[in-house]
Amino acid sequence: MSFLQVENLAKSYPGNDAPVFENVNLTLDKGEFVCIIGHSGCGKTTILNALAGLEVASDGNIMMDGREVIGPGLDRGVVFQSHALMPWMSVIDNVMFGVRSRWPDWSKAQIEQQATKYLEMVGLGHALHKKPSMLSGGMKQRVGIARAFAIQPKMLLLDEPFGALDALTRGTIQDELLNIVQATAQTVFMITHDVDEAILLSDRILLMSNGPRARIAEIVDVTLPRSRTRHDMHHDPRYYRIRNHLVDFLVSRSKEPKPDGETHPPVVRPGEDGPSATSPI
Amino acid sequence: MKKEHWKSLLLTALLFALFIGVWFIATQPKESAQQTAAQDEYAALMGKGAAKSGGFPPPQEIGKAIVNHLSDPFKDNGPNDKGIAIQLGHSLGRVGMGFVLAILVALPLGFTIGMSPLLYRALDPFIQVLKPISPLAWMPLALYTIKDSDLSGIFVIFICSVWPMLINTAFGVANVRRDWLNVARTLEVQPLRKALTVILPAAAPTILTGMRISMGIAWLVIVAAEMLVGGTGIGYFVWNEWNNLALPNVIFAILVIGIVGMALDRCFATLQKLVSYTE
Numbered sequence: 353m354s355f356l357q358v359e360n361l362a363k364s365y366p367g368n369d370a371p372v373f374e375n376v377n378l379t380l381d382k383g384e385f386v387c388i389i390g391h392s393g394c395g396k397t398t399i400l401n402a403l404a405g406l407e408v409a410s411d412g413n414i415m416m417d418g419r420e421v422i423g424p425g426l427d428r429g430v431v432f433q434s435h436a437l438m439p440w441m442s443v444i445d446n447v448m449f450g451v452r453s454r455w456p457d458w459s460k461a462q463i464e465q466q467a468t469k470y471l472e473m474v475g476l477g478h479a480l481h482k483k484p485s486m487l488s489g490g491m492k493q494r495v496g497i498a499r500a501f502a503i504q505p506k507m508l509l510l511d512e513p514f515g516a517l518d519a520l521t522r523g524t525i526q527d528e529l530l531n532i533v534q535a536t537a538q539t540v541f542m543i544t545h546d547v548d549e550a551i552l553l554s555d556r557i558l559l560m561s562n563g564p565r566a567r568i569a570e571i572v573d574v575t576l577p578r579s580r581t582r583h584d585m586h587h588d589p590r591y592y593r594i595r596n597h598l599v600d601f602l603v604s605r606s607k608e609p610k611p612d613g614e615t616h617p618p619v620v621r622p623g624e625d626g627p628s629a630t631s632p633i
Numbered sequence: 634m635k636k637e638h639w640k641s642l643l644l645t646a647l648l649f650a651l652f653i654g655v656w657f658i659a660t661q662p663k664e665s666a667q668q669t670a671a672q673d674e675y676a677a678l679m680g681k682g683a684a685k686s687g688g689f690p691p692p693q694e695i696g697k698a699i700v701n702h703l704s705d706p707f708k709d710n711g712p713n714d715k716g717i718a719i720q721l722g723h724s725l726g727r728v729g730m731g732f733v734l735a736i737l738v739a740l741p742l743g744f745t746i747g748m749s750p751l752l753y754r755a756l757d758p759f760i761q762v763l764k765p766i767s768p769l770a771w772m773p774l775a776l777y778t779i780k781d782s783d784l785s786g787i788f789v790i791f792i793c794s795v796w797p798m799l800i801n802t803a804f805g806v807a808n809v810r811r812d813w814l815n816v817a818r819t820l821e822v823q824p825l826r827k828a829l830t831v832i833l834p835a836a837a838p839t840i841l842t843g844m845r846i847s848m849g850i851a852w853l854v855i856v857a858a859e860m861l862v863g864g865t866g867i868g869y870f871v872w873n874e875w876n877n878l879a880l881p882n883v884i885f886a887i888l889v890i891g892i893v894g895m896a897l898d899r900c901f902a903t904l905q906k907l908v909s910y911t912e
């Protein structure tokens with residue numbers, strides 16, 4: 353059984369007849385990095401919030417590590433789309449707030465040490481005592497990442513963590529995230545709008561169709577070596593095939609209705625040439 | 634920036650000088666003291682000579698009154714001759730007591746209401762009706778039930794300061810950003826810790842705004858309340874000096890009320906600054 357198993361998840365809001373999404377099935381293995389891509393409003397954040405336990409699904413169930421997810425918990429670290437730092441706390445206090453919640457019995461020195469360690473990991477060792485309002489957007493986002501990592505959760509949930517950043521900052525933080533995730537073998541579920549970001553970071557990419565009645569239409573296996581870097585990825589022909597496949601889906605195929613009889617999305621390997629690249633259906 | 638500051642200060646000083654100047658000229662004793670019939674009658678009625686009620690006091694008399702009062706602010710020669718500091722002490726004591734009581738009620742209640750949309754809606758009609766009642770309208774009821782003028786004064790301060798605090802606390806607590814609450818939820822923060830470390834600091838600016846409004850109203854109300862119940866306090870002082878027809882003393886007291894009110898407001902502005910945050 354997979355580490356995370358989502359079965360037939362659906363969400364409808366009262367007053368709307370059509371559910372935002374339905375029949376969402378997905379699995380995550382331990383140590384796996386999975387990105388989800390889809391058009392705005394298709395329900396990505398809602399799925400992530402359901403995984404975080406912040407939102408109750410209308411149907412279906414979520415099992416993580418053999419237990420059903422019924423509410424928010426310290427075993428999942430969430431990085432919010434809007435970073436959600438407490439503006440009255442300094443950078444280190446924000447991270448310490450999380451660490452103290454995770455390990456209430458720790459001494460202040462231990463808590464401080466843990467928080468400092470993770471802030472240094474995201475390159476913020478010099479800004480420990482600044483208020484979030486004094487930081488740039490990228491720095492704030494990194495504090496949010498440090499706060500989520502510092503509680504050493506079983507799974508990280510990232511909601512468009514780099515959405516508001518300029519391309520340069522984005523690249524730097526992507527590299528940092530890649531390093532940390534590779535070093536810690538963290539299980540990650542991440543929402544993004546950026547196709548390149550998804551290819552760089554993920555083992556698999558979930559493609560979501562447009563709502564209402566959105567679903568996971570396809571699962572793309574990213575068959576690039578795990579030790580990829582932003583720089584040499586561009587020289588790999590597989591990268592272009594995967595990228596074209598993703599863009600093609602977003603531009604023209606995301607509106608297609610569900611094929612009859614399909615319950616689980618097909619897994620595709622557009623990076624590979626030959627028969628294995630085509631979808632099994 | 635600095636230069637602008639000096640300019641405004643200079644202009645303030647000029648306007649003040651102009652004001653005193655106009656006041657001085659307007660209150661010069663006239664050759665033929667032309668009093669209206671009504672003024673004569675009034676003076677006779679009050680049993681005072683025309684000399685004493687000869688018109689609005691000129692600024693130098695106010696100056697004299699200021700020096701006179703500030704030279705012995707702590708004197709206490711019976712109920713009608715207390716120093717200004719003693720009277721202020723009584724007023725500030727009542728305001729302080731009523732205000733602290735209001736905090737003790739408004740903060741926990743406002744927190745509860747703010748956290749529960751149901752209670753918020755259920756209690757809203759009561760608050761909306763009780764809020765616009767002039768606190769002085771409660772005075773007879775307070776005097777009748779409490780039977781103590783000092784406590785009644787405190788009650789009136791309590792009742793007028795409790796509403797802005799209650800409403801602002803409830804509003805601030807109800808409108809804490811969802812994101813911060815979600816952070817607390819994902820971190821499994823216990824309710825009390827959440828209230829103290831997330832909700833309170835998040836709502837603190839709004840709560841302090843409520844307190845600042847409350848203090849402003851309380852300081853307005855205490856003067857009127859003390860005029861009504863008498864005995865001690867700056868309001869009673871004003872009333873007493875009016876009965877003596879000692880207008881310079883009344884004007885002096887008005888000045889003191891203004892300055893103390895401003896000082897109280899500054900205190901809360903400073904507190905507001907301490908708890909405010911930029912997102």
Ligand SMILES: Nc1ncnc2c1ncn2[C@@H]1O[C@H](COP(=O)(O)OP(=O)(O)OP(=O)(O)O)[C@@H](O)[C@H]1O
Binds near residue numbers: 397
């Ligand atoms: N409280 C609500 N009531 C009704 N509909 C809602 C509510 N919250 C979200 N929705 C609907 O659910 C859908 C999915 O929202 P969600 O925020 O999950 O989208 P998203 O995929 O994360 O979009 P984006 O990429 O823009 O962040 C939207 O169409 C939205 O209109």
Ligand SMILES: [Mg+2]
Binds near residue numbers: 396397398433511
């Ligand atoms: Mg979203």
